[in-house]
Amino acid sequence: MPVQIPSKYNQKFLQKPLLTCVLSLGIGFMCLGPSGTALAQQSIQASPESATQARDILRDLIAAKSIHANGSTRSAQMIADRLIAGSYSHDEVQVLAPKEYPTKGNVVVRMRGKRDAGTQEKPVLYIGHLDVVDAKREDWNFDPFTLTEKDGWLYGRGTIDMLGQAAAYVTTMLRLKKEGFIPQRDIILALTADEEAEGNANGVAWLLKEHKALIDASLVINPDAGEAAIKNGRKLYLTAQTSEKVFLTFGLEVTDKGGHSSRPTAHNPIDRLAKGLHKLSGFNFPLHLTDTVKLYFAGRSNLESGQKKADMLAVSLAKPDQAAVRRLSQEVETNIMLRTTCTTTEISGGHAENALPQRARATVQCRVIPGESQAQVEAQLRKVLQDDSIKISVITAAKPTPESPPSPAIFNAVASVAKRMWPEVIVLPNMSAGASDSVFTRNAGLPTYGIDAMFDDLDDSRAHGRDERISVKGFNEEIEFVYRLVKAIDKLPSK
Structure with a gap:
């Protein structure tokens, strides 16, 4: 039985822009050479040389301790110095920061493409962030800001999110320059500030506002939005992310006049808020399957068997089977792909041990499926809470972001690289549950795809956590993948 793909993409996925890479029921995206045989690994x-260079860059980036309080200018300048030492001109490398936030530095490097064509095609832009979340030495088994190798692993804050990827891209830019490579069109790498902190100096947003011409492109690749998964030691898939859920946060509050704790009433703000939050915890938002998510489940089913495989195929169809939806809703990994989610992340209330509370507050954090509005989510919350005494306010407003259309050309380019490196790995379109800087480039009208091959364990992901790490082997493979990906993307037509 063939996989059913949304009709407006169905024929496009059967085209052969580079090589035959089709979404197959048996293996996901399968790439075949001209003779029809599977490509050899x-x-x-x-x-x-590249591995040593990348590790040196990663070591220096980790040591720079680019947390929110310190900023990223030191890291940006270090990268700029390496690029200039690697034969890039001062005109091709720039370190830029807002005047009011001088520590929030960004580095932008441009490799010039061929200039003899009649019309110059717009560049390809690669983006990533230099800042990392903070880490406390007492929480770790290693110094989080010293790159440490042990038992085949590289430990340090940012190894997986995303200083490891930044090091791989800088190494690729240096390698291409050393080889004398001249791309078909300009290649831009922008490594930026303030992605993790959600501060006022986000590098991508600032560059688009103040220096749009410097990073204007026809296509954007964001490795921070990509995903590559390992489970039980087996590489499973990597994704071409086309969209991400929208970040939206509400504040919930209940107030009362309070009083002596010996005279309880039915208007206790903590009790009323708790009842509302209990209702929310048991509520599932309505099913909302985007084209990307349907394609994801069609491909993802190839890694499963039995009922789970059947369920994933069932929800990829034009009319999803409701029993399959209910079963997939029981697992976090699949539930977050099916619908908007809202969950309580903070709560506070009361002011004294022997007094009735006058106030209770909660923070509710939502990740909204693209296409749903802030007003729709708020209306749904009010309906679920069923208590007009619970006041709802917006803490962080939604920034609606369009989906970049699932692109057969992009998927083919990624699959052609991935399949030659890891024949067992499938390539999936994906919608991320988390947020990234892709929100800014997509809202600026730049088609953006999250692509990365820094394989992370689905059962032991340590991004933002204790003893963050990447395997030495995985890091070395990422370096090679990035080099091959940049060259493969360069071959794509600009439209």
């Missing part, structure tokens, strides 16, 4: 380790 090639060597996937970075050269010793």
